[in-house]
Amino acid sequence: MDFSDFYETFFEEAEELLADMERHLLELDLEAPDPEQLNAIFRAAHSIKGGAGTFGFDVLQQTTHLFENLLDHTRRGELTLRRDIVDTFLETKDMLNDQLDAYRQGAEPDPEAFERICKVLQQIALDEMGQDLEGGAPAGGAAATSGSEPQAEPAAAPEPAPRAAAEGANLVVALLKVGDKDRELLIEELGHLGEIKGRDGDSERYEVSLATASDRDEIEAVMCFIVEPEQLEIREVGASDGQPEPAPAPQAETPQPEAPRVEAPQVESPPAAAVEAPAKAVAKAPGKSPAKAAAKGGESTSIRVPVNKVDQIINLVGELIITQSMLDQTVSELDNVSNSALVNGMSLLQRNARDLQEAVMSIRMVPMDYVFSRFPRLVRDLAKKLDKDVELVTEGESTELDKSLTERIIDPLTHLVRNSLDHGIESPEAREAAGKPPTGRLTLSAQHQGGNILIEVIDDGAGLNRDKLLAKARENGLSVSDAMSDDEVWQLIFAPGFSTAKEVSDVSGRGVGMDVVKRNIQEMGGHVEILSRPGQGTTTRIVLPLTLAILDGMSIKVGEEVFILPLSAVLESLQPRQEDLYAMAGDDVVLKVRDEYLPVVAVHQALDVGGACTEPTRCIAVIVQGEGRRYALLVDDLLGQQQVVVKNLETNYRKVPGVSAATILGDGSVALILDIAGLHRLNQGKQQAAHDQRRQAPTPYLPQPEKEVEPS
Known part of the structure; x- marks a missing residue:
């Protein structure tokens, strides 16, 4: 076979x-x-x-x-x-x-x-x-080449009686709803487990009489990889009278704690099953498995679908959303009275398309338990290596995130956990000297926050040392000052090559881990924030979009160009007043908003857009947040909110500074999705270049009046 x-x-x-x-x-x-x-x-x-x-x-x-x-x-x-x-x-x-x-x-x-x-x-x-x-x-x-299993082990067989183990048992194996071709193959495999005495039945139920030294558990363990658990029933035939002795189905609970059965929960158990087969949209009640529910209900409640097939469906739904937007824009230009049926139909199509998109996206959503389940082993092994006692606590394991993001968040989280154990949580002796319990506490939590997911790594260690970080930054040649806020100082640990470790080890000291964390999070459209209190611990907060496929955006207009701002980054919009604008050193301008001074980013200047409004008081200031900081973007107009399908610009074209992705609008044109923090860095770079160019430019020659020469 x-x-x-x-x-x-x-x-x-x-x-x-x-x-x-x-x-x-x-x-x-x-x-x-x-x-x-x-x-x-x-x-x-x-x-x-x-x-x-x-x-x-x-x-x-x-x-x-x-x-x-x-x-x-x-x-x-x-x-x-x-x-x-x-x-x-x-x-x-x-x-x-x-x-x-x-x-x-x-x-x-x-x-x-x-x-x-x-x-x-x-x-x-x-x-x-x-x-x-x-x-x-x-x-x-060298491994034995024999395909047969080593001699039977009575101690390892959890259920058969001594007679069955020594002499063999007569079993009836029922195959339910198995096709003729597959049934013959299965019967051939059963022949390897014992002697087939007879077979009878139809396509719905086919029974095979089997004399075997293997017990029910061993047969189920082999057959569960070939047929579904609900397609297999095994019962033992009594030796004395030949009457069938009812036996529990493979999915039934075993009454003896010392004789557990090999059940479907071991096959369909979360969290790994949720990732290897992300299309399983099954509500799992505590203590119950989908396989058991399927067996009782008579049909399976889940299927395995390759991830590439789910991705293909999501791409097709994205194209459907784009087509629906094009039709919607065309219909919006028609007369509503004479085309009322068409308008109503488009409204229904829009609602159904959104419901379809949400349903398809939910297939890719997997619980964070898949990510968190990897860290108990890591924390245990690393704490042992560092001679520390650490208790790991996880919260919000059921919070769901797009599968593509769960795969990519594992590496940054691993760096953060290792950093907390190595630099954050103190040794048991140091903790007791500081009046703390000797066992440190590391918490991984996840929760939804609007259209984002908030993931936190919290330790109750010593916290970050501001003076130590500033001294190390100066030693590395970074531009820092004592006037920097705590948030700005904490962000220094993400600088490339930055490390406060005294010596390089296999855990830390090379200064690459935290840099990788920030870069990977930014590539996923998120940002990292750090909160720390000396002696009490550090919280590293990661904010990510729930999915990278479709996002809610704000359409803005600059000149004749249309751009998209992620709606989750938009806080408010306002009309700047002259008295709220302040010029800083160089060409920097800040806008005062409720006692907070925000850097002003002129989008037309950063992206070289012609024909745009250049007077700040005549523009609209959109207050946005990126990488934990707030900015004021100057735009010409706000066009409205809409759901857009994200297209990877770097894959289809190349990486563009200040731009994270692109989308297709309803009229078929391409609109760029702006990267808030990247746009600010791009604007600063252009301002600095212009400033340096002015400083290096030669002073224009001004002709001096000729002096009168007195006759000698």
């Missing part, structure tokens, strides 16, 4: 199982381990082993077999957990990930790493229990 068509499904579901395994290992209480968590870890290893055996991934199968046996001793209370043992279990999980990646790329896993992890697991069994594990690593580290 060719299982290559099912490889990708196995890889995805195995990754989800490994993510669940890591989460449970990190949450374990070493003093009183939760039996349910131990069972969940065991089931994950058991399911991966079954799938690996089915697809002939021998190294992965043997590693999980050893790991599973050790986990079985743990959940039975025969192995007492310690921190170093949990560390080894986490290392084994990482090794399983590496082996999975190797098979995914069509290669064989590293034999030396396989031999080493097998020896480590065997040594734990010898040291802690004085016994050897079954199915040890082959001599020389």
Whole structure:
């Protein structure tokens, strides 16, 4: 039987199982381990082993077999957990990930790493229990080539009775709603698990009598990678009277805590499933899984859809929105009375198009739990390396963000977390000396704020040292002054090459991490803010748009050109008065707005737009915010708000200073979407260039009156 068509499904579901395994290992209480968590870890290893055996991934199968046996001793209370043992279990999980990646790329896993992890697991069994594990690593580290599983392990099989384990059991495997071709392939696979005694049924329900030494869990673990859980039912036939003995369906809860079943939650569990298959728009109630709900309801409540197909739908919806805007503009020029039916139809089309766009965009939205779930392991390992005690708290895990942004936010957040642990949170001794608890607290939170998402990294460490930052900035040759505000001083840590670490380590000291954070966040259309209080801690706040595909914008007019401002950046608009405008050093002008002096940016000057209004008091000042600062943009007119489809300008043309992207308007013309902070930097650069040019220009020659020469 060719299982290559099912490889990708196995890889995805195995990754989800490994993510669940890591989460449970990190949450374990070493003093009183939760039996349910131990069972969940065991089931994950058991399911991966079954799938690996089915697809002939021998190294992965043997590693999980050893790991599973050790986990079985743990959940039975025969192995007492310690921190170093949990560390080894986490290392084994990482090794399983590496082996999975190797098979995914069509290669064989590293034999030396396989031999080493097998020896480590065997040594734990010898040291802690004085016994050897079954199915040890082959001599020389070479994986066995046999496709069959090592000898049956009664201790690892969670449910069958001793008779079934020794002599085999008669089972009835029912295949529900499986086509003839697929049914034959499945029957062939069941033949590898035992002897087929008979088969009967129709297309709706086809029953196979199977004599096998494998238990129901092992069969389910193998078959779950081939058919949906609700398409499989297994029951045992009584040995004495031959009457069928009802057995719970694969999705049913098992009554014995020591005999858990391999269930669909281990396959469809969040958060990894939500990212690998972003099209799963399923409401997950606590303690319940979509697979269980599907089994009870008789049909599946979720499907797996490749991300590229979702992206294609989003692009088509974007084109639909553009076409609808063009039609809407054309209809707006017609007489409403004589074309009332057309106007009403366009209004309905506009409403339906917006609903469709929101529904499609929601498919790409995934919970922040996918991002946050990566950090418990990072914090645990890094705190151990730095000899610090750190408690990680996550808030707002259910807050949703566009999948493309969740992938790109992981790297900046990783830098921020490492920075907080290394520079922010003090050592236990220093914290106790300062009157703090020895365990530091690091909080990751996410929440919606208007059309944006607010992500915060909060630590209760020592906070930023203003004098130390200024001294380091002067040492690096940066232009700073003691009159700078705290917010401006805090922003210095984002300067390229800036680091306050005393020595370079594998954690920090090279001055590249925070620079990468700011650059990546800006590329996503967001900005970073820092709040810090000495001795109390630091809060790093990231503000991002919910999606990069479609945004609500404000159309402005400068000369004959139309530009788009992100509506989330617009605060207010007003008519400047002469008495509120002040000239600063050079050519800088500021506008006083309620006791706050805002830099004035003339859009026509920054972007070289001709025919625009040049008198500030005759322009409109749009107060906007970018990168934590406010600016006053001088424009000719405000055209109104509209939803625009964002087109990447750098991909389709090239990077343009002061511009973040482009869009297509209703009349088919292209409008540039302005980058607030970039526009200010562009304007400053042009003002400085003009100022330098005036200073370098030669002084014009003024003819002097000729002196009268007295006759000699």
